[in-house]
Amino acid sequence: xxxxxxxxxxxxxxxxxxxxxxxxxxxxxxxxxxxxxxxxxxxxxxxxxxxxxxxxxxxxxxxxxxxxxxxxxxxxxxxxxxxxxxxxxxxxxxxxxxxxxxxxxxxxxxxxxxxxxxxxxxxxxxxxxxxxxxxxxxxxxxxxxxxxxxxxxxxxxxxxxxxxxxxxxxxxxxxxxxxxxxxxxxxxxxxxxxxxxxxxxxxxxxxxxxxxxxxxxxxxxxxxxxxxxxxxxxxxxxxxxxxxxxxxxxxxxxxxxxxxxxxxxxxxxxxxxxxxxxxxxxxxxxxxxxxxxxxxxxxxxxxxxxxxxxxxxxxx
Amino acid sequence: xxxxxxxxxxxxxxxxxxxxxxxxxxxxxxxxxxxxxxxxxxxxxxxxxxxxxxxxxxxxxxxxxxxxxxxxxxxxxxxxxxxxxxxxxxxxxxxxxxxxxxxxxxxxxxxxxxxxxxxxxxxxxxxxxxxxxxxxxxxxxxxxxxxxxxxxxxxxxxxxxxxxxxxxxxxxxxxxxxxxxxxxxxxxxxxxxxxxxxxxxxxxxxxxxxxxxxxxxxxxxxxxxxxxxxxxxxxxxxx
Amino acid sequence: xxxxxxxxxxxxxxxxxxxxxxxxxxxxxxxxxxxxxxxxxxxxxxxxxxxxxxxxxxxxxxxxxxxxxxxxxxxxxxxxxxxxxxxxxxxxxxxxxxxxxxxxxxxxxxxxxxxxxxxxxxxxxxxxxxxxxxxxxxxxxxxxxxxxxxxxxxxxxxxxxxxxxxxxxxxxxxxxxxxxxxxxxxxxxxxxxxxxxxxxxxxxxxxxxxxxxxxxxxxxxxxxxxxxxxxxxxxxxxxxxxxxxxxxxxxxxxxxxxxxxxxxxxxxxxxxxxxxxxxxxxxxxxxxxxxxxxxxxxxxxxxxxxxxxxxxxxxxxxxxxxxxxxxxxxxxxxxxxxxxxxxxxxxxxxxxxxxxxxxxxxxxxxxxxxxxxxxxxxxxxxxxxxxxxxxxxxxxxxxxxxxxxxxxxxxxxxxxxxxxxxxxxxxxxxxxxxx
Numbered sequence: 009x010x011x012x013x014x015x016x017x018x019x020x021x022x023x024x025x026x027x028x029x030x031x032x033x034x035x036x037x038x039x040x041x042x043x044x045x046x047x048x049x050x051x052x053x054x055x056x057x058x059x060x061x062x063x064x065x066x067x068x069x070x071x072x073x074x075x076x077x078x079x080x081x082x083x084x085x086x087x088x089x090x091x092x093x094x095x096x097x098x099x100x101x102x103x104x105x106x107x108x109x110x111x112x113x114x115x116x117x118x119x120x121x122x123x124x125x126x127x128x129x130x131x132x133x134x135x136x137x138x139x140x141x142x143x144x145x146x147x148x149x150x151x152x153x154x155x156x157x158x159x160x161x162x163x164x165x166x167x168x169x170x171x172x173x174x175x176x177x178x179x180x181x182x183x184x185x186x187x188x189x190x191x192x193x194x195x196x197x198x199x200x201x202x203x204x205x206x207x208x209x210x211x212x213x214x215x216x217x218x219x220x221x222x223x224x225x226x227x228x229x230x231x232x233x234x235x236x237x238x239x240x241x242x243x244x245x246x247x248x249x250x251x252x253x254x255x256x257x258x259x260x261x262x263x264x265x266x267x268x269x270x271x272x273x274x275x276x277x278x279x280x281x282x283x284x285x286x287x288x289x290x291x292x293x294x295x296x297x298x299x300x301x302x303x304x305x306x307x308x309x310x311x312x313x314x315x316x317x318x319x320x321x322x323x324x
Numbered sequence: 325x326x327x328x329x330x331x332x333x334x335x336x337x338x339x340x341x342x343x344x345x346x347x348x349x350x351x352x353x354x355x356x357x358x359x360x361x362x363x364x365x366x367x368x369x370x371x372x373x374x375x376x377x378x379x380x381x382x383x384x385x386x387x388x389x390x391x392x393x394x395x396x397x398x399x400x401x402x403x404x405x406x407x408x409x410x411x412x413x414x415x416x417x418x419x420x421x422x423x424x425x426x427x428x429x430x431x432x433x434x435x436x437x438x439x440x441x442x443x444x445x446x447x448x449x450x451x452x453x454x455x456x457x458x459x460x461x462x463x464x465x466x467x468x469x470x471x472x473x474x475x476x477x478x479x480x481x482x483x484x485x486x487x488x489x490x491x492x493x494x495x496x497x498x499x500x501x502x503x504x505x506x507x508x509x510x511x512x513x514x515x516x517x518x519x520x521x522x523x524x525x526x527x528x529x530x531x532x533x534x535x536x537x538x539x540x541x542x543x544x545x546x547x548x549x550x551x552x553x554x555x556x557x558x559x560x561x562x563x
Numbered sequence: 564x565x566x567x568x569x570x571x572x573x574x575x576x577x578x579x580x581x582x583x584x585x586x587x588x589x590x591x592x593x594x595x596x597x598x599x600x601x602x603x604x605x606x607x608x609x610x611x612x613x614x615x616x617x618x619x620x621x622x623x624x625x626x627x628x629x630x631x632x633x634x635x636x637x638x639x640x641x642x643x644x645x646x647x648x649x650x651x652x653x654x655x656x657x658x659x660x661x662x663x664x665x666x667x668x669x670x671x672x673x674x675x676x677x678x679x680x681x682x683x684x685x686x687x688x689x690x691x692x693x694x695x696x697x698x699x700x701x702x703x704x705x706x707x708x709x710x711x712x713x714x715x716x717x718x719x720x721x722x723x724x725x726x727x728x729x730x731x732x733x734x735x736x737x738x739x740x741x742x743x744x745x746x747x748x749x750x751x752x753x754x755x756x757x758x759x760x761x762x763x764x765x766x767x768x769x770x771x772x773x774x775x776x777x778x779x780x781x782x783x784x785x786x787x788x789x790x791x792x793x794x795x796x797x798x799x800x801x802x803x804x805x806x807x808x809x810x811x812x813x814x815x816x817x818x819x820x821x822x823x824x825x826x827x828x829x830x831x832x833x834x835x836x837x838x839x840x841x842x843x844x845x846x847x848x849x850x851x852x853x854x855x856x857x858x859x860x861x862x863x864x865x866x867x868x869x870x871x872x873x874x875x876x877x878x879x880x881x882x883x884x885x886x887x888x889x890x891x892x893x894x895x896x897x898x899x900x901x902x903x904x905x906x907x908x909x910x911x912x913x914x915x916x917x918x919x920x921x922x923x924x925x926x927x928x929x930x931x932x933x934x935x936x937x938x939x940x941x942x943x944x945x946x947x948x949x950x951x952x953x954x955x956x957x958x959x960x961x962x963x964x965x966x967x968x969x970x971x972x973x974x975x976x977x978x979x980x981x982x983x984x985x986x987x988x989x990x991x992x993x994x995x996x997x998x
Contacts, residue, residue, distance in 0.1 A: 118893050118894070118895070121768060121894065121895050121896070122895065123893070123895040123896070123897035123898060124893070124895075129741060246924060247924045247927055247928045247931075248924075248928055249921070249924065250886075250887060250910040250921065250925065251739070251909055251910055251921045252887055252890075252905065252906065252909050252910035253744070253905050253909040253910075254890050254892075254905075257892060257901065257902070257905060258892040270920065289890055289892060291887070291888050291890055310786070311786075311888050311890060312782070312783040312786035312787070312888070313786075361980060361984065364983070372987075373991065373997060374984050374987045374988040374991060375984070375988075376984070376988035376991070376992075377988060377991045377992070377997055400981065411992075411996075411997075412988065412991065412992040413992065414966070414992070415988060415989075415992065417981075417984075417985055419971050548997065548998070551998050552998055555998050
């Protein structure tokens with residue numbers, strides 16, 4: 009099994025097991041958090057049987073709660089930090105349901121032999137470095153305003169959970185669950201019009217640009233803040249590197265650091281979603297490696313020694 | 325003896341002459357190592373080793389402290405670095421062209437009608453000042469020397485200029501391997517005091533010079549032969 | 564394609580002259596080839612699989628009849644120089660690529676009539692070969708693709724335009740920057756259109772894909788051969804491996820792949836069964852620097868006859884030409900073409916690029932992988948880029964305690980004695996003990 013096949017399987021498993029609540033019980037739901045809340049990470053709040061949230065939802069929720077919920081806010085922040093440090097952005101590459109949908113759309117595009125749109129590095133940098141954090145800061149501001157007591161209740165309601173008002177995930181999952189009759193029609197349609205527009209942008213973007221959403225997803229931005237201390241990293245052996253540029257060309261989010269960095273060692277970029285596709289594509293034995301606390305968990309292999317001399321064909 | 329057209333033949337001749345002088349027979353010599361340009365063509369040799377390794381070995385046995393060796397023979401010039409055991413650690417050699425090798429001195433000596441042996445001495449007895457020879461190519465230097473002669477420059481000054489140019493070229497070669505304090509010169513050029521002194525001045529070092537600089541390579545080859553023989557006897561006993 | 568009007572460089576030679584020189588050159592190069600082949604055959608325990616390559620590497624082999632038949636059936640033959648021509652595109656358009664870099668000594672003088680003295684013998688010889696029409700493969704070419712690598716090769720393309728259509732592909736000297744990459748990718752896209760027009764055949768997604776697979780299979784076979792040379796008890800002499808690799812210059816790629824696989828099976832058996840290969844005590848040498856092109860086997864012959872083994876090389880006529888694969892991520896036309904373009908530019912360590920930092924890394928890695936004990940840096944007189952980079956490579960290798968020796972030479976035999984002395988002395992130096 010190739011890494012991309014394994015990844016697809018894990019992504020599907022995460023979607024079904026965690027989000028669709030096939031664990032049966034909220035076994036890992038945290039009893040000390042108010043009911044309805046779960047561990048931050050991996051998933052979307054709007055899955056009916058879900059036991060896990062995304063990073064943003066609980067943060068928004070408790071931030072909007074103002075002073076009364078500071079204890080919970082601290083708790084969630086610590087949890088987010090721990091998750092980010094331990095798992096890095098493995099969530100994004102291997103578990104996030106939105107990432108999974110984007111990958112599926114990419115497979116469909118590949119099947120149709122339609123080339124993806126190449127973003128100029130400058131534009132990509134703008135999206136991944138600037139826009140991402142601008143979104144994050146904006147969200148915090150909006151939530152903070154909504155928590156100010158003298159703002160009218162109606163305004164508050166509109167500003168409540170601002171990300172969920174624009175996130176394409178909410179309508180996507182609600183509609184999906186409605187379609188599968190997990191949710192009643194009324195609940196399935198309970199999303200903002202703006203988020204429906206965002207869903208359109210998300211789908212169109214994912215079709216023409218690989219991992220379009222991940223380039224500025226605020227949850228990814230938040231997880232990336234812990235880049236310096238996280239336990240999962242990608243390392244490069246400069247002496248083994250032939251500078252063939254495959255890592256840069258095959259990266260779904262347009263990371264160029266792995267190719268450009270010439271000092272070797274840690275080459276993880278803050279925009280890397282840790283899908284390890286570069287490691288899979290790298291033609292040199294042991295040139296690129298994925299490490300977990302210094303332990304190699306995956307490394308590149310000499311291209312010609314694989315079962316097929318040809319690179320993975322995807323769904324072709 | 326100068327190498328003739330046929331290396332094998334001249335090797336035989338040298339061998340015969342040496343054997344008759346020493347009163348020995350070829351059969352009584354247990355191990356022979358050939359060295360030098362014709363080393364591959366010596367019919368009676370047990371083994372051949374390059375003159376580079378042999379020079380290092382030879383010099384090492386004479387001056388055990390020497391770490392940098394300059395060997396300048398007829399057609400080429402070698403700068404050698406060795407370790408305390410006389411093993412070569414680095415070397416540089418002039419390319420295809422023999423410019424700056426001993427042969428150029430020979431050509432010039434004939435041109436100036438000065439015995440080769442006197443070239444060194446005379447280069448030190450400059451009348452005015454050493455003339456500048458701008459090229460090291462034997463062919464071009466020849467015409468340069470002729471024009472100097474025509475303009476009435478004293479022969480000694482020209483010789484001084486030649487020695488200066490030669491030492492300069494050798495210096496460049498030496499710098500390619502790096503020069504250490506203990507420095508030795510072997511090969512025919514060591515007999516040319518003019519080149520040696522100038523080189524010493526340029527390096528700021530005193531060179532060790534072998535008593536018979538031309539046979540240092542042969543000495544090294546003989547030492548190798550001795551070691552090789554000892555090894556073969558030892559291996560024979562072991563077996 | 565420009566129509567040839569006035570000859571700009573080509574010398575005026577009567578057909579009779581050409582005919583007579585061609586015959587002399589032909590017989591002389593046949594002799595040169597058979598001499599080297601005999602020397603290689605004389606090595607004991609030579610792999611039987613090499614017999615095929617002895618024939619295939621012959622510059623006058625029967626392969627020319629196959630190519631002629633391909634031409635008679637309306638197919639095209641396209642000549643290539645250096646390692647930068649994307650042969651996948653040529654195969655995809657149903658044409659046959661032939662590599663034209665020449666290692667024949669006897670045509671150097673002929674090239675010298677047009678070219679200045681300071682030009683390297685590869686270019687002189689390649690041009691001379693065309694002037695006297697002595698290479699059947701060059702004569703079979705309908706057009707040639709000439710990448711602008713070093714100065715001599717760049718101008719060679721211009722001179723050759725007197726004889727046949729030449730397409731320059733412009734190589735960016737910068738390579739590592741995004742602009743350079745974009746420029747080169749555009750150049751390859753343009754080349755695709757030219758080849759399509761010339762061959763009268765569209766390069767479809769399917770045909771390009773199968774061409775990439777075809778070349779990948781050959782490269783996979785090559786990588787096996789390359790890997791077999793890592794064995795601590797050598798099973799193949801360097802000259803043999805180099806000959807096998809260079810046989811692909813003219814050979815049918817599928818047959819070459821098959822034969823190389825067979826050779827590798829034989830070698831793997833040798834390694835697995837620990838059957839007697841070659842003396843494991845032989846110093847392991849790497850050849851670096853200017854191309855060594857069959858039948859210019861001067862340096863490899865001297866090195867291996869002096870008792871060393873060439874375990875690897877970084878020559879563009881050897882390992883570098885086949886080492887880096889085309890790896891396609893998505894099989895769209897766009898991605899395939901980009902993958903092909905990038906494979907030829909980005910991993911190349913040709914010193915015509917500046918900066919060329921990865922060359923030193925590549926050498927160090929090879930030294931490690933192949934347990935190289937010494938590097939022989941071969942410079943062809945007039946090959947300035949390699950000559951300049953010597954200093955840098957020397958520093959890097961010496962820092963890792965790998966001895967390196969520089970040999971500057973050309974195709975002539977006059978300095979053989981001197982080079983023998985140098986190489987033997989270098990080997991004596993590399994070995995633990997001479998005794």
